[in-house]
Every structure is written in structure tokens, then in C-alpha cells.
Amino acid sequence: DIQMTQSPSSLSASVGDRVTITCQASQDISNYLNWYQQKPGKAPKLLIYDASNLETGVPSRFSGSVSGTDFSFTISSLQPEDIATYYCQQYGNVPISFGPGTRVDIK
Amino acid sequence: QVQLQESGPGLVKPSQTLSLTCTVSGGSISSGGYYWSWIRQHPGKGLEWIGYIYYSGSTYYSPSLKSRLIISIDTSKNQFSLKLTSVTAADTAVYYCARDLGAKGYFDYWGQGTLVTVSS
Numbered sequence: 001d002i003q004m005t006q007s008p009s010s011l012s013a014s015v016g017d018r019v020t021i022t023c024q025a026s027q028d029i030s031n032y033l034n035w036y037q038q039k040p041g042k043a044p045k046l047l048i049y050d051a052s053n054l055e056t057g058v059p060s061r062f063s064g065s066v067s068g069t070d071f072s073f074t075i076s077s078l079q080p081e082d083i084a085t086y087y088c089q090q091y092g093n094v095p096i097s098f099g100p101g102t103r104v105d106i107k
Numbered sequence: 108q109v110q111l112q113e114s115g116p117g118l119v120k121p122s123q124t125l126s127l128t129c130t131v132s133g134g135s136i137s138s139g140g141y142y143w144s145w146i147r148q149h150p151g152k153g154l155e156w157i158g159y160i161y162y163s164g165s166t167y168y169s170p171s172l173k174s175r176l177i178i179s180i181d182t183s184k185n186q187f188s189l190k191l192t193s194v195t196a197a198d199t200a201v202y203y204c205a206r207d208l209g210a211k212g213y214f215d216y217w218g219q220g221t222l223v224t225v226s227s
Contacts, residue, residue: 034212043203043217044154087154091212095169098154
């Protein structure tokens with residue numbers, strides 16, 4: 001099974017800050033990586049698919065990129081409504097697996 | 108607008124079988140290209156993919172749960188179901204059903220989730 005790691009596990013930033021989360025896979029997954037946002041008590045929401053494609057209706061301040069085997073997720077200008085936990089998820093191999101999550105708070 | 112809704116007991120005794128159903132509305136479960144999935148989240152923890160079923164009945168299960176798991180589909184009712192046998196406290200979690208486009212972990216629609224507690 002492919003193991004996913006994320007860093008940091010949590011972060012606190014100010015409104016308007018640029019926030020970046022990184023994700024690594026234990027094996028090559030090409031660009032088969034998605035990013036989800038989960039707010040407390042809610043189901044996750046797909047934000048980014050195939051590493052860098054913005055899901056329809058998702059604000060453009062969210063973005064994803066890949067460099068080699070390293071994946072990044074960025075919020076260009078943090079907003080109060082972005083308080084959530086963010087998960088990367090790979091589908092390069094079944095079983096599908098998620099990263100442990102990054103909790104984002106407002107400073 | 109596609110909607111998914113989980114239903115089933117919120118409390119299951121250890122060693123018994125956990126049974127949940129996901130009812131899909133606003134779209135046909137028989138639409139090709141979609142894989143109907145179960146995902147769970149242990150309290151305060153991350154997400155764990157359980158498995159999926161295609162409208163044809165073909166399934167793929169997480170190896171860690173495969174020996175205890177059955178996912179089935181009823182296209183006439185637009186529902187799919189999960190049965191997990193021999194449960195323990197470690198199976199206590201919020202269980203989500205979700206639609207996966209192309210078996211790519213592209214979960215575009217989710218149920219609200221249902222908490223299942225395993226306890227005597």
C-alpha cells in the first residue's frame with residue numbers, strides 16, 4: 001500500500017497570508033493526487049484533482065502543484081472560511097489512501 | 108443535484124455485523140463511470156477508504172478490511188450497502204458514502220456521514 005505523508009500537521013496563519021502544505025507518497029504516483037478540505041462535522045470537499053486542476057466552483061486562491069514526487073497545496077491569501085483540515089489523497093494504486101491531514105487555523 | 112444519504116444503526120455490539128445503506132437521489136446509480144464508495148473516519152482521525160462498487164456489481168475492497176467486508180448494490184432502489192462483520196471498538200467511526208468518478212478517488216459527492224459506535 002502507498003503511504004502518504006503531509007507537513008506540517010498543523011499551522012496557524014493570519015488572514016491574507018500565503019499558506020503551503022506539502023504531501024509525499026511512498027511510491028511514484030505520477031500526478032494521481034487530489035486535495036480535500038474538511039470542516040468540522042462536515043464531509044470532505046474536493047478542491048484539487050490530478051495534482052493541479054481546480055475543481056469547478058472552488059475559489060482560485062486554492063492551487064496545487066507537483067515537482068517530481070513532491071506535491072504542494074497553496075492558499076494564496078488565507079480567508080477565515082478556510083479554517084479546516086486539508087488532506088491529500090492518492091489514487092496511483094489501490095487501495096486509495098489519504099494523508100494524515102493538515103489542520104489550518106487563523107492566528 | 109446528486110445527493111447521498113447514509114442510514115443504519117448508530118450502535119452495534121462487538122462481534123456483530125455493521126450494516127449501512129447509502130441512498131442516492133438526483134441521479135442514477137447505474138450511470139456508467141461512477142464508483143460508489145465507502146470511506147470512514149475514526150473519531151478525531153484521518154480518512155480511510157473502505158472500498159467501492161460499480162453498478163455492474165464489481166467491487167474492490169481495502170485489503171485491510173477485505174476478509175470482513177461486503178459491499179452490494181441495488182440498482183432498482185438506487186442504493187448501495189456496506190456490511191462489516193465481526194466488528195470491534197476499532198470499527199467505531201463516522202462512515203461516509205461517496206461517488207467516485209472513474210475510480211480515481213475523485214469523490215465529488217458525499218453523504219453527510221453517520222457515526223457508528225461499537226459498544227456493548
